Amino acid sequence: MFSVEQLQAFVTTVETGSFSAAARQLGKAQSVVSQHIINLEIDCNTPLFERTGRYPTLTAEGKTLLPQSIALLQQHQRFTNSALGLHQPIPDDITIALDEGIPLKTIAKAITNLETKYPNLSLEFLSASSLDIIDMLKNERAITGIIFSELDIPSYLDYECLGAIKFDLYIAKSHPLANQVCKNIDNLRLHRQLLLRSRTTQTSSFQFKISPDIWYSDNYFVLLELAIQGYGWCLLPSHVAFDEVNKGSLIKLPIEFKEMGWMANIDVLQHQKHSSLEVFRDLRTSLRNLL
Template identity: 30%
Template sequence: MDFSVDHLEAFVAAADCGSFSAAARRLNRAQSAVSNAVANLEVDTGVQLFDRQSKYPQLTSEGKILLRDARIILARCNDFVHRAYAFGEEVDARICIGIDEIIPQAFLTSILKQFNDHFPETELEILYGALKDIQTLVEQGRADIGLLVPLTLPEQCVCSRLLTYMSFCPVVGVNHPLAQLAEVTVADLSAYRQLVITSRGGERELEESIYSSRPWMIESTALIHQLVRQGLGYAFLPHFLVEEEIKTGDLVHLTQIFENQAMQIPVYSIWSANHSFGKAGQWFMTQFGEIECS
């Protein structure tokens, strides 16, 4: 088969307009060019697309089915053209971002909406992880850019930029025994379960911040949050995540023993020194600098 995009355009236009003459006017072509294009498409495919016995051509049953395929092909051709033009303007064809699962969802949603408006032709992949999982993704070339919330400084094998600090606070459910104490001591914390964030690589919170003698290691901050709400333990959670629940009394902030500690962790953007970014990647790097996690 050697039919062309022009043949498909003529076929779709004739079906939409109901006649070859109307299709010719839409496509700004001669009527004979449109009718010949459809006839050649029928010859090339070996399928009769229109029944021409009446005044106006009518789609055959086979034509109706192939019309849907023709529309899909033309849409993909249009995508191809727009994407090719975008690449000619030095826009990244594809970007993969590794994001620490603790990053605020509202911030990410806002950025992704804007990205869709600015770079609709760029393919995007988003990977989630915790702690050094994100740095591993960038080191291995699996992700182009990372949003990292590490417990230690990023390693020198990646480039990094300090974006902000994320505040954490120790919380328990309102019905947890620790919430009933007038004063909480380190011995009290040791007696109850602590829910600790961990990564697929085995990294977890620093030993000096694990007070419980029987902690649970969990890879998901969202799950830790839910377990705290259910009274299954206490945890250090981002302030932005629990602020409203502390105000409403659904969670209790264990302020007595930690009130003099800043409890802030840095947030970095990281990338490989060997990777060069087009306009889309550079846009992400700029927007990440606007993150707020307080």
């Protein structure tokens, strides 16, 4: 029966590159890590590392078992976090961090459902980029985050999908593209694109670069303003553009290549410590019912 410590030694060794480094990181003696790996190899009845060179390298079997080990350790961490959360006091003020592209109005509706059950609850809303939100959850500046699905979410955060919202192409009325129906994506390449990019220069997975000529901003409303002033075309959540379309300063570009029906998934994020608290389960349920 292999133990959690063995798996930890295994995974840390892969991460750090050597038994010694793993031992340093885990705060144990080098011989301990060495023994753990050897025992794990005995249990699995197969070598996990190739020990020819100076640094151990994974064998094929090791590569197969690595993801399993990581999954097991993550589950372990999850258990620890749940146990930690058991005696957390029920919060009476909750901070929700929202990605800037997410419609606050819709979210706010979900809250009214909560009010009847938790009358003393006080709420705070923060707007930020997805990466900043993950940071806020880490250092507990916020307790719940709502973001567009990003690929790498830290393992101590639980997430669930709430649904999807639609993105459309918007453009100023005066823009040359506004008078034609866009038959294919190549039309778009001929004009400047306005694109979202967070402060850390990491573009979101669903923000495609289409045109070779791109201006960036880290904020949807800046993009909106640039589009209004005719600096280019832009992919925006419909609720962001709604008012300006009504005013007539912006128009939605009809597209014929519908295979890119730009939809973005929205996730709700929560530290595992807080995931099982009833307030948050209720909050997530209301959110899911809305979208």
